Amino acid sequence: MTHTSTDQPESGASRALVPVLAFAGIVVAVMQTLLVPVIKDLPQLLDTEPSNATWVLTSTLLSGAVATPIMGRLGDLYGKRRMLILSLAVMVVGALVSALTSDLLTMIAGRTLQGFAMGAIPLGIGLMRDMLPREKLGSAMALMSSSIGVGGGLALPAAALVAQHADWHALFYGAAGLGALAIALTLLVVPESPMRAKGSFDILGAIGLSAGLVLFLLPITKGSDWGWTSGTTLGLFGASAAVLLLWGVMELRLPAPLVDLRTTARPAVLFTNLASIMVGVSFYVVSLVLPQLLQLPTATGYGLGQSMVVAGLLVAPLGLTMMFTAPVYARLSAKYGPKVTLILGLLIIAIGYGAGLGLMSAPWQSLVIAVVLGAGIGLAYSSLPALIVGAVPASETGAANGLNTLMRSIGTSVSSAVIGMVLADTANNVNGVAIPTMHGFRVSFLIATGAVAIGLLMALFLPRNRPADKPQLRASSEEDANLERAEEALRGFRGRVLDAAGTPVARAKVTLIDPRGRQAGATLSDEDGTYALAVPAQGAYVLAARATGYAPLASSATHSGAEAAIDLDLSMPGEPVSR
Structure with missing residues (x-):
């Protein structure tokens, strides 16, 4: 007799399910951080302006933000495993396109396709929710949620090693290989979920969200070139506001929308999502700034003169510390609730960026910043799914977590666009090459600190956690942390x-x-x-x-x-x- 997902015994396939889905999440992170080691060289490598080269990163984050709800909805309708494989396959195609070109527009097209891998995160969480025994669900979801940071931390030194000793296009062949391996493992280990939603796919909603976000991010990256008060810049911002407003009105009227905006009306969900945008912003700033600061030559007077590989190793603890904070988060959250751990995480991030403003003069200082920020971001990221799951009925957790992932993706997209614009605007032109300045780095850290302060304000508005009804929950068990409501729902x-x-x-x-x-x-x-x-x-x-x-x-x-x-x-x- 076959068993349902909530009660099934843990078979070999079930044990392998979590590592395979987490590996898919790590592949997503690798794709996101792939070009960070060569970011300062992109304008020369692609023969373009720094503000244009920024789109090689921003396009991936932007398509990831749009792909998250699209692939989540398609997964609910047609099968999560099927859409997970499709997401990874589109990423592999995009990686191969980028591997074969040095043309800016073709590179952006390839990087846009790679962004579709972002859909793997909510699809993986959805598969875990449908397939795993309930006592395994908490730790599995935390691992999937933090795989972005873990993968990013591991990817930086590995990508730097490849870029330093081989043609930079080899990075994309490596990403394509990892994507193909993730597809093969998914086919071998992950069963298809029988859960299916009713309704049809909201094509207009997907187009509207894509158009609104592109119209918003394009003037951010090009505003300094066009002029912030020029008709083009203001016109695009106005068009973005109009498109997103119409999109929101349409989504509210549809019985099966791409993004369930009604879910966001609950204070617990609304303020969690606003805080998520700010966590997304703060996560990406350090990834963009520290590798460049570390690699700039000492002749600039502020560069730290490190090789790509050493720079990657010094920033790697950002992701690795996120992984080690997961058990700490479980204990803190079980005792004090996810709201407190989110606030604590944001405070640690604020300390990291605040200290970072004065710790930019030696390589070891970058290591300290990476460790502190990794701990804060790890606590904050781990808190977000628990806050969402605790705020909505079980039937809405998929849609609500998909929306939360979208908010994080929008945060990283805005971060990439804004910081890229700041660094390009403040750069010095030396023999035709744009060199980022210490002023640009400090402004970037100030922006991140401001974002964290806003996130902290949003977290303080979150409703107070209700005390646990079941005192037998063990604070020392990671699986038990924040699963009281989820267990009842099952x-x-x-x-x-x-x-x-x-x-x-x-x-x-x-x-x-x-x-x-x-x-x-x-x-x-x-x-x-x-x-x-x-x-x-x-x-x-x-x-x-x-x-x-x-x-x-x-x-x-x-x-x-x-x-x-x-x-x-x-x-x-x-x-x-x-x-």
Whole structure:
């Protein structure tokens, strides 16, 4: 007899699921940070202006921001594993396009395709939620969420080593190889989730979000070239505001929108997402500034004269410290709640950037900054999924976490565009080569400090955490941290879908409808007819079942807090038969 995801024993495949999905997250991080070691050389390598070269980084972050909700929605509709493989395949194609060109526009096109890999993060979290036993879910989601930082930390020295000793295009061949390996491992280890959402894909929503973000980021990167008060700059900002406003109005009217904006109305979700944008900004600033400062020649008077590889190794602790803060986060969050850990993380980031303003004169100081910022960003990033999961019903966690990932991506995109613009504007021109200045680095750190201060303000507005109802939660167990609500949500209805002769009906669609008439969950029955649905809260529901060749069934069912076993008879619509 097959089991459902919430209760299945941990098989070998189940044990391999988390590392494989986390590896996909690391591949995403590698793709994001791939060009950081050569960022100062990009204008010469691509024979273009510094403000144009910035788009080689920004385009990836921007397409990632758009791809996150698109791939998440397509995954809900057509299968998360299928869309995970598609995301990685598009990234591999993009990496190969970039590997074969030194033309700016072709490079940007390739980098834009690579950004689609960002969809792997919410898809991976969704697969974990659908497949893993509930006691493993907390640590698995934390690992997936922090894989971006871990992968980024590991990628910097590795990318620097390749760029220093080989043609820089080899970086893209390496990224394509990692993407292909992630696809192969996913095909071998990760099963497809049977969970499917109802509705259709919101194509207009995808176009509207893409257009609005491009219209917003383009004038940020080119404003200094065009003039901040020029008609072009102001016109694009105005067009961006108009497009995003119309997009928001349209999304609110659709029954199955690309981004569920209603979810953001809850204070806990709204302020978490606003804080997420600021964490995204602060995460990317250090990745852009420190490698350049470390690699600039000492002849500039402020450059630290390190090789690409040494610079990469000195910045690597940024990601590695994020990995080591995960167990610390679990203990702190279990005791004080995710709001406190988010505030603590933001305070540590503020200290890191504040100290960084005066610690730019020796390589070891960069190492200290990277460690402090890694610890703060690790705590902040780990808090975000827990805050979201605790603020929405179980049926909305997918959409809400997808939106949160989008907010983080927008933060990194804005960070890339703004810091790229600041460094290009403040650069000195030496023999036709733009050299970043210490003034530019300090302004960048001040921007990051300001973003963290805003994020801290948003975090303070988060609703106070309710005390735990279950004192038996063990603070020392990472799996137990912040899973109280998630565990309750995973209790629900289970049973079998049968026909008139009592024969199991496989692949029947079973939908849970809440008292307000909204879909609260959906699943497909297994080969032996079994199904299981998580219930977000106690109360009266409707269980609807349908399968090809049978009359549809709609039955009332009441959830009292304990798991209820209910068989659904497709031959005779009416009340369910309790076992």
